[in-house]
Amino acid sequence: MYNNLTKNIYLQAKRTSKILDIPLTQAKKLIAQSIYQCHDFNDLCNKLDSYSLKASVYPYCKLHPNSDEDSKSHILNNIDILTERLSKYLTAPLCQYSLLDLIWKIFGFHNKARLDQAFPHFPMENWRPYEPVSKDKVSVLYNDFKINNVSFRMLLTKLVCADMFINNTQNELTVLKDELSKFQHAPILWHDFNEWEAKVFSYFNSFGLSEDSRDKMFGKLVEPVTKTQKKFQDTLYKFMQVLTDEFVGTSIRNCDFDQEFLYVVGFPVSERAEMKSCAEFYLTESHINNGKCLFSIGDNIIALELFEVDSEGKYTGDAESYYTELSDVLQKFEGATRQHILINSRRYEAYLRLTTNAEYVLNKNSAITLVDNFGVEHCE
Numbered sequence: 001m002y003n004n005l006t007k008n009i010y011l012q013a014k015r016t017s018k019i020l021d022i023p024l025t026q027a028k029k030l031i032a033q034s035i036y037q038c039h040d041f042n043d044l045c046n047k048l049d050s051y052s053l054k055a056s057v058y059p060y061c062k063l064h065p066n067s068d069e070d071s072k073s074h075i076l077n078n079i080d081i082l083t084e085r086l087s088k089y090l091t092a093p094l095c096q097y098s099l100l101d102l103i104w105k106i107f108g109f110h111n112k113a114r115l116d117q118a119f120p121h122f123p124m125e126n127w128r129p130y131e132p133v134s135k136d137k138v139s140v141l142y143n144d145f146k147i148n149n150v151s152f153r154m155l156l157t158k159l160v161c162a163d164m165f166i167n168n169t170q171n172e173l174t175v176l177k178d179e180l181s182k183f184q185h186a187p188i189l190w191h192d193f194n195e196w197e198a199k200v201f202s203y204f205n206s207f208g209l210s211e212d213s214r215d216k217m218f219g220k221l222v223e224p225v226t227k228t229q230k231k232f233q234d235t236l237y238k239f240m241q242v243l244t245d246e247f248v249g250t251s252i253r254n255c256d257f258d259q260e261f262l263y264v265v266g267f268p269v270s271e272r273a274e275m276k277s278c279a280e281f282y283l284t285e286s287h288i289n290n291g292k293c294l295f296s297i298g299d300n301i302i303a304l305e306l307f308e309v310d311s312e313g314k315y316t317g318d319a320e321s322y323y324t325e326l327s328d329v330l331q332k333f334e335g336a337t338r339q340h341i342l343i344n345s346r347r348y349e350a351y352l353r354l355t356t357n358a359e360y361v362l363n364k365n366s367a368i369t370l371v372d373n374f375g376v377e378h379c380e
C-alpha cells in the first residue's frame with residue numbers, strides 16, 4: 001500500500017510539472033504545501049510513511065486515473081478548499097475554470113471541470129417559445145429569472161451556421177461558411193431546417209450555373225415570415241452591430257448547444273406573477289471583473305454588462321457612446337425596462353450579452369503560472 005501511495009503522489013507531482021511547465025522539484029513542493037499541507041515533499045513522504053498525514057488530506061494520495069466514483073467525490077466535495085489552497089501559489093488574476101481543470105488533471109482526471117462550478121449557471125430547463133415572434137415554430141426561446149431581486153428576461157435566438165449541416169463534407173462546409181459570411185450577421189432560423197437542408201443540397205448541385213443564380217439561393221430563407229419577426233430581427237441585429245463595433249480586434253462568440261447556434265440577449269423586465277418560481281442569482285462585488293459579471297449556460301459563457309449609474313439613473317462611467325447605443329437598442333425589445341440592480345450598494349444598469357472570443361479564451365482556457373521564484377532555491 002505504501003509503495004502505491006508514494007507512486008500516486010509522485011505521479012501527481014509529475015503531472016503538475018508537465019501542466020505548469022515547471023521543474024519536477026518545484027511541482028513536488030507545490031503539491032506538498034498546497035494539497036497535503038506539508039512543509040515539502042520529503043515531509044509529505046515521511047508523514048505518509050509514519051501514518052501521521054492529516055486525515056482530511058489522506059484520501060488525495062489514494063487517487064489515480066482509475067479511481068472509483070466514491071474516491072473522486074472527495075475532490076468534488078473539497079473543490080473550494082483545494083482552489084483556495086492552490087491559488088495562494090499561483091499568479092493572479094486566475095481563471096477559475098482553468099484552476100478547476102488544473103486540480104482535476106493533477107489527480108489524472110480529464111474533462112472533469114465544469115463551467116457551472118466556475119460561474120453562476122443558468123438552468124437549461126423551462127425554456128419556452130417566445131410567442132410574440134415565434135408562435136408557430138421555435139425560432140426564439142425565452143426564460144425569466146432574477147438578479148439581485150430584479151427581474152430579467154433572456155432570449156435565445158436560433159441561427160443558421162455552416163456547422164449545423166453535418167451531412168455535408170468538410171470541403172462543402174468550408175464553402176458554405178464563406179457563403180453565409182456574406183450576410184452581415186448570421187441568419188435567424190425563421191424557416192424549417194429541412195428547407196435549409198434542401199436549399200443547401202440544391203446549392204451544391206448548382207455549380208456550373210451563373211454566379212448570379214447561386215447568389216440568390218438563400219435570399220428567401222433568410223427573410224423573416226412576419227412583420228413582427230422583421231422588427232425583432234432588426235432590433236437584434238442592431239444590438240449585435242453595437243457589440244461588433246465596440247469589441248474591435250476580436251469577434252463575438254455565438255452560443256453552441258449540440259450543433260444548435262444561438263444569439264443571446266437579456267434585459268430587465270417588469271415582474272409578473274409567474275416569475276415567483278424563476279431562478280434567482282445574488283451577485284456581490286467579488287463577481288465583478290472588468291465591468292461585467294460572467295455566467296455560464298451549457299458549455300457557454302455569457303456576460304452581464306454593468307453600467308454604473310447614480311441615484312438619478314445617470315451613467316457615471318467613461319464609455320458613454322457604448323452605454324447609450326447598447327441601452328437604447330435593448331429598450332426596443334418588448335417589455336424591456338431600465339430597472340437598476342444593486343451590488344454592494346452600487347447601482348447598475350445591466351444587460352446580458354454574448355462574450356467575445358477573447359473573453360471566452362481568457363476565462364476558460366487561459367494559462368496558469370506559479371508565483372515568481374516559488375521553490376526556485378530548491379530546484380535541481
